[in-house]
Amino acid sequence: xxxxxxxxxxxxxxxxxxxxxxxxxxxxxxxxxxxxxxxxxxxxxxxxxxxxxxxxxxxxxxxxxxxxxxxxxxxxxxxxxxxxxxxxxxxxxxxxxxxxxxxxxxxxxxxxxxxx
Amino acid sequence: xxxxxxxxxxxxxxxxxxxxxxxxxxxxxxxxxxxxxxxxxxxxxxxxxxxxxxxxxxxxxxxxxxxxxxxxxxxxxxxxxxxxxxxxxxxxxxxxxxxxxxxxxxxxxxxx
Numbered sequence: 546x547x548x549x550x551x552x553x554x555x556x557x558x559x560x561x562x563x564x565x566x567x568x569x570x571x572x573x574x575x576x577x578x579x580x581x582x583x584x585x586x587x588x589x590x591x592x593x594x595x596x597x598x599x600x601x602x603x604x605x606x607x608x609x610x611x612x613x614x615x616x617x618x619x620x621x622x623x624x625x626x627x628x629x630x631x632x633x634x635x636x637x638x639x640x641x642x643x644x645x646x647x648x649x650x651x652x653x654x655x656x657x658x659x660x661x
Numbered sequence: 662x663x664x665x666x667x668x669x670x671x672x673x674x675x676x677x678x679x680x681x682x683x684x685x686x687x688x689x690x691x692x693x694x695x696x697x698x699x700x701x702x703x704x705x706x707x708x709x710x711x712x713x714x715x716x717x718x719x720x721x722x723x724x725x726x727x728x729x730x731x732x733x734x735x736x737x738x739x740x741x742x743x744x745x746x747x748x749x750x751x752x753x754x755x756x757x758x759x760x761x762x763x764x765x766x767x768x769x770x771x772x773x
Contacts, residue, residue: 577759588765638704642759649695650761654704
């Protein structure tokens with residue numbers, strides 16, 4: 546089946562630094578990828594839609610200058626958390642849509658970010 | 662607007678018990694409906710889906726039927742196992758979009 550690989554699976558960084566999270570579709574091409582954030586014991590909140598070759602579309606309330614998204618190829622999207630603060634600590638999950646069919650979204654295994 | 666409401670957990674069951682996790686939705690048109698499962702420390706895995714009214718999705722002994730008249734998509738399993746312990750998310754995707762809207766998730770704990 547289709548696989549979405551997310552890296553790293555966990556990361557700890559200091560306040561003020563930036564962290565990059567990668568999301569790759571391993572065996573399919575994804576024109577669209579989605580980035581979600583999950584707070585403890587809560588649901589997934591859609592942060593932004595990443596479109597290959599164009600600017601990402603951010604959901605209301607999500608700071609685009611803080612959460613930089615780049616979708617440079619059909620198999621890779623990156624989320625960079627800039628100038629991270631402890632309140633950015635969360636579980637970030639990406640998902641991707643196979644451009645070839647209408648199958649449901651495929652999800653990565655998530656990245657646990659802890660900002661100290 | 663579009664929304665998904667799930668029963669609050671946690672749900673604690675003994676092994677081989679019957680499981681029902683309620684899910685209702687609000688949407689315009691005919692959305693696609695999904696159940697995803699999340700094991701500890703992992704991402705989401707698609708459990709089952711239904712794309713039109715009266716469709717029944719099934720996988721690994723789990724079932725859910727798309728009920729347009731009651732706007733529901735309840736998840737059921739006849740006999741749960743300890744390995745089914747996880748968080749279950751109900752989700753919808755409005756027609757013509759791949760934006761998924763998730764419910765708050767229901768934690769299931771199955772005791773041996």
